[in-house]
Amino acid sequence: MIGRRAPEEPSGHITNAHSASETVGPTLANIVVTGCLYTLIAIGLTMVYGMLRVLHIVHAGVFAVGAAVGLLIFTTAPVGFWPSLLGAMLAAGVMGVAIYYVGYRWVLDAPRGTPLLVSIGLFITVQSLLEKEFLIGPHVEGFDAATGLPAFTLGGFAFTPIQTAIVVSTAVVCAAVWLLLNRSRLGLSWRALSEDMNMARSLGVPTERAVAINMFLGSAMAGLAGVLVAVYENAVSAHMGEVVAYKAFVVVVLGGLGSIWGAAVAAFILAAFEIGISTTFGGLFPRDAIGFAVLILILLFMPTGLFGKRLD
């Protein structure tokens, strides 16, 4: 679960800090911010699924590596938050390309379960490596960084500087993805690849390059989300991707697998349900359970998700 961590929560177990007694304003702000973070993670995941038809579980590992690299740069180089963020995105992007060339490229034509197993295997490997003492280790590291952005209030929504950074980053990413998809030849090639790889090749799409760029950008978004979540929660841990792995899965399934804007809308719907219900009823309904209950309910009536096409 993504959301500000309460001080008394054990490391790596994150929950919504806002209680029922809090005002509506912060709750709505929390919904917006959580929806933005879900969106950032889910768009990258959906981009990869849309093109390769792989349930890209290791995306959550890239998310954790992005946070770790961001923290490493921030603590070892006197460059501040934003260069650290860019460095993390770059590292995450390169990792995404490596995942394609080392893993997915060789199993794309295999039965659908094979790339999924590769993805799960890579995720476990990444997590195990992050647990090593020379990387993050088994403990939780703090990531207390100042973004330099101002806090602001808009229509009753009060945003802290890191929340501002999350909202602004999500807006920029969504605008950039929209422009790429609808106004660029690269976006056209992605759409061609997502419909049919053979057709795309016959049109002259340089498949390898287009897929590599897709993996780079989708993974860079995971790195971006990793750093933002780490600073928002002031915590980096080897296991911080675990919750993301299944929560992002909920979002992309709700949105309709492969539907980027469906995932974005589903991200906000999920955030609203989770935070709305858990804030209203206190601890009666565990927040993660709410997310899955929403998923099951919606899939019962809309088997292809809110906006997706039938899978096969």
Add this chain to the structure above:
Amino acid sequence: MSQPLLLAESVSRNFGGLKALDQVSLHVSAGEILGLIGPNGAGKSTLFNCLAGSLPSSGGRIQFNGHEITRLGASRRARLGIARTFQLGKVFSTMTVKENVLAGLGIGAYGSFLRSVTGRVKGESELAQAREILDLFQLHDEAETLVATLPIGVQRRVESARAVATNPRLLLLDEPAAGLTHGEAESFAEIVRRVRARGITVVVIEHNMRFAMDLTDRLYVLVQGRIIAEGPPATVREDPDVVRAYLG
């Protein structure tokens, strides 16, 4: 004799123990409309796939416009100027007809990474080119229609229009008249002639013999993975081997 635009020499393709193509050689001259006919299972689509790079050949060599392309993949061959359509038709079903053509134009002009990100896909020049191609394929009335809602025959025209939009030198059409009425097939044949008039060489696989005989300048007849006849339609029609292959 001038150098052929496409030259295939002793091209073979095996699927396990099955020889789908057995030492097939053919040439395509610039500016002609060439037909490739044969009964079901003759290997026509396999040959098409080998020429377009969708399927690697097991042996032989292929040259296009003087370039050795035997080992190149489909996208590299497309960027050299070979466009194709598919037997079952492949279109962007969630886009409109005009968007399909614009996609062909945009991907055809893909260029470097920087150009692929910054190059315009819906500028005035692209829209003007798209209009011209839509007119050529008699698709102006359906320009804003979602392709998925159109009949198969129109979708085939959309696919061909998108292929022409990539600005090819050679267009490979895989059974473009399949499922068309006689009138629609005649109309499509006229479109293909106009495509040729734009300087695009055309190779057509066709089951519809009348369509192939009327449209093409020259025919190859493929039976059980081998070329058994070649020549102008009138000559091929009288060839005893061809008659035997079709009538048994």
